[in-house]
Amino acid sequence: MxxxxxxxxxxxxxxxxxxxxxxxxxxxxxxxxxxxxxxxxxxxxxxxxxxxxxxxxxxxxxxxxxxxxxxxxxxxxxxxxxxxxxxxxxxxxxxxxxxxxxxxxxxxxxxxxxxxxxxxxxxxxxxxxxxxxxxxxxxxxxxxxxxxxxDHEAQFEAATTSAAIFGWVQALIASSADWTSTRGVPEAQARQLLAETFQAAAIMVRRTDRPIADLLASIATPGGITQAGLAHLQNRQVEIAWQEACDLVLNRLTR
Ligand SMILES: NC(=O)c1ccc[n+]([C@@H]2O[C@H](COP(=O)([O-])OP(=O)(O)OC[C@H]3O[C@@H](n4cnc5c(N)ncnc54)[C@H](OP(=O)(O)O)[C@@H]3O)[C@@H](O)[C@H]2O)c1
Missing domain, CATH: 3.40.50.720 (NAD(P)-binding Rossmann-like Domain)
Structure with missing residues (x-):
């Protein structure tokens, strides 16, 4: 070939x-x-x-x-x-x-x-x-x-949005690593930590069949730090903005 x-x-x-x-x-x-x-x-x-x-x-x-x-x-x-x-x-x-x-x-x-x-x-x-x-x-x-x-081209088109999400995740890693290094953690360690934290989150989702909501509930205990940050992100409508960005990309792909 x-x-x-x-x-x-x-x-x-x-x-x-x-x-x-x-x-x-x-x-x-x-x-x-x-x-x-x-x-x-x-x-x-x-x-x-x-x-x-x-x-x-x-x-x-x-x-x-x-x-x-x-x-x-x-x-x-x-x-x-x-x-x-x-x-x-x-x-x-x-x-x-x-x-x-x-x-x-x-x-x-x-x-x-x-x-x-x-x-x-x-x-x-x-x-x-x-x-x-x-x-x-x-x-x-x-x-x-x-x-x-x-199986269907329309499914393929919608899924293509993931190519843009790949970039947004890198932006999230960069933002989290920058924040961490401005609090005194050396840049190299902050970069390694955040890259591997995102990778670890993905591994947890990929290597178990449990619903993602269950996985999240198991780490976002009531009154804990994960839940406090998530509640703030929800109040700031971060998830809505994220899904709007996905819609924007799909509209661009199909216009
Ligand atoms: N970049 C990514 O991460 C990524 C991810 C997934 C999909 N894609 C898709 O991949 C495609 C390319 O993206 P890219 O970022 O690699 O673009 P790019 O760096 O601009 O590369 C495009 C290349 O195509 C060449 N070209 C244009 N017309 C040609 C022709 N008739 N014959 C031979 N070569 C020709 C250009 O050559 P000249 O420089 O001579 O014009 C240029 O080298 C896009 O359609 C994009 O949607 C990209």
Whole structure:
């Protein structure tokens, strides 16, 4: 299998690192099986990683079985237009908010699959959304982390909001770590503490089937510090603001 990448920017660089990185099951993908488009970071990454650099996007499509599309959403349809697509090829589009219908006519007879990875894929830690899932995608998606397959494109679109939530959680970690370090905790320890506290909260949610409300009730004891802070956040309508931000993102994705 040869994988081409059209749109070698910020996301593609992270995903390329994930593909090349050795995993628990063996070595990463051989760099010569990855063909990069010559725009953006393509030439520099081909030199640095040993990947093949295509002369142009037509040569890339001619030489690949699967193509990762990671251009800006507004460039997606144009980037696929006029290329030598053939039956049996798959385009993995990571372009946020770009529906399958907007791409399938320009890349026919290739099949369009939507994915939504995050840059944590470079460490094998991306929960990557996919629609529709096909077994042949597993080796590529597994290199980036776990796969969450959704049956309907509308579900996929709503779930894509998580790519923005990923950034907001980093902002929350930054804010909490800044607050902690202004109270005298050294910056490095504050950063480690808050990153690992958020990770620990996620592990608790992920590794048990108990309702999240039960987990929270078990630590937010009446009159305790967790409950006092939560009550303040609720009074300030933080949860409402958070969900409004999710609505805002989904509206942007579907407008
Ligand atoms: N960044 C993230 O964390 C993230 C996460 C999930 C999904 N995404 C999605 O990934 C896509 C890319 O985001 P990004 O942040 O990586 O953007 P980016 O850094 O701007 O990269 C986009 C790249 O696409 C190239 N490009 C544009 N048209 C092209 C064409 N016709 N042929 C070949 N290359 C072309 C650009 O090259 P030039 O520089 O030459 O114009 C640029 O290098 C977006 O659709 C976004 O929704 C991003």
């Amino acid at each position: 040869k994988l081409g990448i059209i749109g070698v920017g910020h996301l593609a660089e992270a995903l390329l690192k994930g593909l090349l990185r050795p995993g628990a099951d063996g070595p990463g993908m051989a760099p010569e099986r990855i063909i990069l488009s010559p725009r953006g970071k393509g030439p520099a990454l081909a030199r640095a990683c040993g990947c093949t650099l295509a002369a142009d996007n037509a040569a890339l499509v001619a030489g690949c079985d699967m193509v990762l599309l990671a251009v800006r959403p507004g460039d997606a349809a144009a980037a696929l237009t006029g290329l030598p697509w053939r039956a049996g090829q798959t385009v993995l589009s990571a372009c946020a908010g770009v529906p399958i219908a907007a791409l399938e006519s320009v890349a026919a007879p290739a099949r369009i699959v939507r994915i939504m990875p995050i840059i944590a894929g470079q460490f094998g830690a991306s929960p990557t959304l996919v629609h529709p899932m096909m077994p042949a995608l597993a080796p590529v998606l597994d290199a980036w982390g776990s796969t969450i397959a959704l």
